[in-house]
Amino acid sequence: MADYDSIVIGAGISGLICANYLAKYGRKVLLLEQSYHAGGNMSGFKRKGFYFDGGDQSFESLGLVFPLLEDLGVYDKQEWLKVRYRMVSKDFDFFIDSFDEVESSLIESFPQEARGIRQIFAEVRTVSRFLSQNYDPRSFPLVHDFSPGKLLGNAKWLPKLRNWLTYSYREKVCSVIQDPGLRNWFTRIGYYKMPYLFFSGFWHIWAHDYWYPVGGMQAFLDRLVDTFKAAGGTVKFRTSVESVLIKDGKARGVETGTGEQFTSSAVVYAGDYKRFVGGIVPESCFKPKFVRTVRSSRLTEALVSVYLGVDYTPEELEAQLKGGHHVFYFPNYEAIFPDQDSPRDIHKNMWTVINFFGIDNAKLTAPEGKSGIVLQTYSSHSWENYWHNTHESLPRTAAYKRLKKEVGYQLVETAKAILPDLDQRIEYFDCGSPLSLIRFSRNFAGASGGWCYHDKVSPVYRNKKLNMLRTPVESLYTCGHYALWPGGVISAALSGRLAANLAAGKKLLTPLGS
Numbered sequence: 079m080a081d082y083d084s085i086v087i088g089a090g091i092s093g094l095i096c097a098n099y100l101a102k103y104g105r106k107v108l109l110l111e112q113s114y115h116a117g118g119n120m121s122g123f124k125r126k127g128f129y130f131d132g133g134d135q136s137f138e139s140l141g142l143v144f145p146l147l148e149d150l151g152v153y154d155k156q157e158w159l160k161v162r163y164r165m166v167s168k169d170f171d172f173f174i175d176s177f178d179e180v181e182s183s184l185i186e187s188f189p190q191e192a193r194g195i196r197q198i199f200a201e202v203r204t205v206s207r208f209l210s211q212n213y214d215p216r217s218f219p220l221v222h223d224f225s226p227g228k229l230l231g232n233a234k235w236l237p238k239l240r241n242w243l244t245y246s247y248r249e250k251v252c253s254v255i256q257d258p259g260l261r262n263w264f265t266r267i268g269y270y271k272m273p274y275l276f277f278s279g280f281w282h283i284w285a286h287d288y289w290y291p292v293g294g295m296q297a298f299l300d301r302l303v304d305t306f307k308a309a310g311g312t313v314k315f316r317t318s319v320e321s322v323l324i325k326d327g328k329a330r331g332v333e334t335g336t337g338e339q340f341t342s343s344a345v346v347y348a349g350d351y352k353r354f355v356g357g358i359v360p361e362s363c364f365k366p367k368f369v370r371t372v373r374s375s376r377l378t379e380a381l382v383s384v385y386l387g388v389d390y391t392p393e394e395l396e397a398q399l400k401g402g403h404h405v406f407y408f409p410n411y412e413a414i415f416p417d418q419d420s421p422r423d424i425h426k427n428m429w430t431v432i433n434f435f436g437i438d439n440a441k442l443t444a445p446e447g448k449s450g451i452v453l454q455t456y457s458s459h460s461w462e463n464y465w466h467n468t469h470e471s472l473p474r475t476a477a478y479k480r481l482k483k484e485v486g487y488q489l490v491e492t493a494k495a496i497l498p499d500l501d502q503r504i505e506y507f508d509c510g511s512p513l514s515l516i517r518f519s520r521n522f523a524g525a526s527g528g529w530c531y532h533d534k535v536s537p538v539y540r541n542k543k544l545n546m547l548r549t550p551v552e553s554l555y556t557c558g559h560y561a562l563w564p565g566g567v568i569s570a571a572l573s574g575r576l577a578a579n580l581a582a583g584k585k586l587l588t589p590l591g592s
C-alpha cells in the first residue's frame with residue numbers, strides 16, 4: 079500500500095490547481111513545497127507592515143484561469159480588480175483602455191506614422207476578435223464546446239495562425255513604421271522575440287483581461303491551499319524533493335532533501351523543467367536528444383524587483399499615477415534584454431514599471447496613510463558574474479547586496495519621471511534579483527514565465543507537441559509553465575488540471591464540472 083494516491087511536487091499556481099483537482103476527484107494527496115509558503119513566482123511577503131507581491135503582479139484569465147477557479151469554488155471568494163495599464167515616454171502618455179485610445183494617442187505623438195499605426199492596430203483588432211471569440215475571461219469554450227460548429231468556425235483562423243505564430247511576421251507587420259525608435263519599440267516590446275500572436279494578444283489582454291486579487295496575490299494563493307486542505311489534502315512546506323522514486327519504469331513516490339520517503343501511485347512534478355531532467359529524474363530516463371534540447375533551450379527573462387514602502391497616502395499615489403495600476407516608463411525605445419555581456423549601468427537605461435493596485439488594496443496591504451509599490455524591469459541571472467554571487471544558496475556576499483541596492487536605486491531614479499519625489503518618500507526599501515526569484519521559486523536562472531516565447535528556440539516548439547504533461551516514466555507527469563505551451567499563469571493553471579486528469583486516470587480533456 080502506498081502512503082498516498084498522488085504526490086504533487088511544488089505549490090506554485092500549477093501545483094495548487096493540480097493538487098486541488100486530485101483532492102476533488104477523491105484522491106489522497108500530498109503536496110510538497112520547498113518554500114515556507116505557496117505561490118512560487120506568484121508569492122508575496124510582508125515587511126515592516128507592508129505587503130509586497132514578490133514576482134508576478136497580476137495575470138490574465140483568457141477563458142482558462144477564472145473558470146478553473148470557479149470550478150474549485152475560489153473565484154467568488156476573491157475580489158478581483160481589473161487592472162489598468164498606462165504607458166509613458168518622452169513622446170506619449172496613454173492608458174490601454176481601448177485600442178481607439180491607444181491608436182489616437184500614438185498618432186498624436188507620431189503624426190507622420192499615422193498610416194502605419196492604423197495598419198498595426200487594424201491587425202491587433204483582428205487578433206483581439208479571435209481571442210474574444212475563443213477566450214472570454216469567464217467562459218471556457220475550448221473545453222466545453224467541441225461541437226463541429228465551433229471547430230468549423232475556428233478553421234477560418236488557421237491560415238492566419240500560421241503567420242501569427244512567428245516572430246518574422248511581427249517584424250513584417252511592424253516594418254510599416256518608418257521612425258526607427260518607434261519601429262523598434264513595436265517590434266521588441268514584451269518578451270524576447272515574442273511571436274506576433276503574443277504581441278497582439280498582449281494588447282488585447284492589457285485592454286480587456288488583466289486582473290489582480292485585491293488583498294494581495296499571497297492571500298489568494300493561500301485560499302487555494304485552504305481549499306485543498308478542506309478537501310482532505312496534506313501540505314508540507316519547507317520540504318524539498320530531491321528525487322522521484324522509480325522502480326520498473328514506474329514512479330513510486332519521492333525522496334526529500336532530508337532523506338524522508340513518501341510512496342504514491344502517481345507523482346506530478348510542478349517545478350522547473352531544467353532541474354527535472356537529469357536532476358529530480360535521472361537523465362537516463364529521457365532520450366539523449368531531448369536532454370540536449372532541454373539544456374540548450376532559452377528561458378523567459380528574469381526580472382529585478384524593487385519593493386518600496388512609501389509615505390504617500392493611497393489617495394495621493396492614486397492621483398499621481400492617474401489611476402494606473404501598471405505604469406510603464408520608457409526612457410528610450412530600445413527594449414533591451416540584458417545578458418552576461420550587458421554593461422554595469424544596464425538597468426539605468428531600461429523601462430521601469432510602477433505597480434500599485436489602488437486605494438482599496440493599499441488599505442489592506444500597508445500601514446494606515448502609507449502605500450506599498452513594486453518597481454520592475456528585465457534583468458539577467460548571468461549579468462555581473464551572477465550578481466557577484468558564485469552560488470545560488472545563502473548567505474549572499476556583501477558585493478551582491480551592494481549591487482542590488484545600486485540597481486534598485488537606478489529603478490527608483492527612472493520611476494521619478496512619474497513620481498518626482500519618490501526617493502524622498504521611501505520608508506522601506508528592498509530589491510529582489512534573479513537570484514531572489516530562484517530562491518523563492520527554484521526557476522532556473524530566475525525564469526519568469528517558462529520557456530522563451532521565440533518560435534524557434536523552446537523544446538515545446540521544437541518537439542511540436544505543445545505539451546510535456548506526460549513523461550517517459552509511467553505514472554509520472556509534469557505541470558506548470560514549462561509543461562504546456564506557451565507558458566505564464568494560463569498555461570500553469572490549465573496544465574495543473576490536465577495533469578490531475580492524467581494522474582487520476584481520467585480523460586485528458588474531461589469537461590469542467592465532471
Ligand SMILES: Cc1cc2nc3c(=O)[nH]c(=O)nc-3n(C[C@H](O)[C@H](O)[C@H](O)COP(=O)(O)OP(=O)(O)OC[C@H]3O[C@@H](n4cnc5c(N)ncnc54)[C@H](O)[C@@H]3O)c2cc1C
Nearest residue numbers: 088090091092112118119133134319349558559566567570
Ligand atoms: C515578475 C514576474 C511577472 C510575471 N508576470 C506575468 C503576467 O503578467 N502574466 C502571466 O501569465 N504570467 C506572469 N508571470 C509568470 C507566472 O508568474 C508564472 O508563469 C507562473 O506563476 C508559474 O507557475 P508554476 O506553478 O508553473 O511555477 P512556479 O510559480 O515556479 O512554482 C513552482 C513551485 O515549485 C516549488 N518547487 C520547485 N522545485 C521543488 C522541489 N524540488 N521540491 C519542492 N518544491 C519545489 C517552488 O518552490 C515553487 O513554489 C510573471 C512572473 C514573474 C516572476
